[in-house]
Amino acid sequence: MSMTYNFSAGPGVLPSEVITQIKQEFEHNEHTHMSIIEISHRSKKFQKIVSDAEQKLRQLMSIPEDYAVIFLQGGGSTQFEMLPLNLATHKQHVAILDSGNFAAKAAEAVLELGKNVTVLNSTKSIKYQTLPELPSNFNSEKYDYLHIVTNNTIEGATYHQNNLPETDGRLVADMSSNILAEPYDISRFDAIFAGGQKNLGPAGVTVAIIKKDWLSEQDITGVGPMMRYKNHIDKQSMYNTAPVFSIYALNLVLDWVLQQGGVDEMYQRNLAKSKKLYDYLDQSTFYSAPVKSADRSLTNVVFTTGNLEQDKKIAKAAEEEGLFNLSGHRSVGGFRASLYNAQPMAAVDALISYLKKVEKQA
Structure with missing residues (x-):
């Protein structure tokens, strides 16, 4: 067997150049002077890695300054809960387009939190072989936000930039499996999240991109400290012990994407x-x-x-x-x-x- 190829949906394939660099630096990084898995997440050297990763992601995705960018743990599944806890605090009602398994799971999480959820449209009956469209009578004022999954990892259907639902309300997107794979106008969204293990790096880190003014309008009384976006933003992703290795590797992947064009x-x-x-x-x-x-x-x-x-x-x-x-x-x-x-x-x-x-x- 001369060559092997990994078609896994996640954790997914990493650039060979990145794997080589990790191997070379694993025991002794010239910047950290020790293994990356040994350094303190509070150290200036690691904080620079986090800062660099944020700036590279902003550059690659053209993220405006009025959006916060943070690196979290817990995967996309934790975001199913953090989003409504932090951003569905006024109407207590979330709208969802059911385009596949992960949209359905997000809806279940909203219900488990005691908030309301309305599935506006679903293509489950046809095995998600096409995308659900936004109903013509959709009234965004009834909901805190509309939740979509841009790329349905299991079923293989995607809201590309040219077929995103048009709404005058707040739009939230799970971009876990196609972030950086195709361009999106970030100003079309009010919050985006993506698990790192599909197209950003190894498992263990999740990216959240949130419009600051929207977050500042929320009443998060009763939300636990670890589940508050604000705490993680205020501490530049260092509110608790960060997933050091995963962020380090993500930073290398972002370098690679920039180098490739x-x-x-x-x-x-x-x-x-x-x-x-x-x-x-x-x-x-x-x-x-x-x-x-x-x-x-x-x-x-x-x-x-x-x-x-x-x-x-x-x-x-x-x-x-x-x-x-x-x-x-x-x-x-x-x-x-x-x-x-x-x-x-x-x-x-x-x-x-x-x-x-x-x-x-x-």
């Missing part, structure tokens, strides 16, 4: 990678990609032969060809090829070559 370059590469794979799947009589063409993800390509048991066998056999983690999520089955920023075109070529071989032998 930024989000615009990542977008062009991701368009090319996903198009090559979708083009093959669409002409195939053996495989099919069920998501509506205009809504298809650039980062998580979902497909199937139509026989889930057969899919499992094909995904397992792919490991012998150096193609790992191709099985779809357990809730849907089939295949899922995650093409995050660090995934090279060579991985797509190797996958298509394998899929062609299987199709020819079928």
Whole structure:
């Protein structure tokens, strides 16, 4: 086996250059003079890493100064709770477009907190093969905010910049699996979050981007100190012990994205990678990609032969060809090829070559 490729949806593939740098610096970093996993999160050296990471993320995403950027723990699942606790304090009511598993989980979390949630539209009945649209009679004044998932990691449908729901109210986005993979106008959103383990770095760090004036309007009486965005913002992500290694690695990934040409370059590469794979799947009589063409993800390509048991066998056999983690999520089955920023075109070529071989032998 000469080359191996990781198609996992998360933790996902990291740039090889970043892994090499981590390996070289792990025991003794020239800036920290000790292993990165030993340094204090309160040290000036680590605080500079955090500051650098924030500025790089601002540059890459063109984040305006009136938005706070913080690095947290707990993953996207914790954000399902922090968001309504901090930002649904007036009307106590959140609107959600149910485009997949993680939108549904966000809705469940709002209910568990004793707040109201309205699922405005859902495409669950058609297995989330297209995106739910915002109803024409949507009244944003009834809700604290509208929650969407830009990229549905499990089901493979995406709200791209050109098909985002139009609302005059507050818009919150879970960008966990396509942050930095394609450009978005940040001014369209009032809060964004993303788990780091898909396209930003290793597991353990979550990015939150929040409009400061909106946050300042909230009544967070009764919200515990660790769950208050303000505390983390005031302490520059150092309110408690930070996920030091994960932020360090994220900072290296941001360097890599900048060196490659930024989000615009990542977008062009991701368009090319996903198009090559979708083009093959669409002409195939053996495989099919069920998501509506205009809504298809650039980062998580979902497909199937139509026989889930057969899919499992094909995904397992792919490991012998150096193609790992191709099985779809357990809730849907089939295949899922995650093409995050660090995934090279060579991985797509190797996958298509394998899929062609299987199709020819079928």
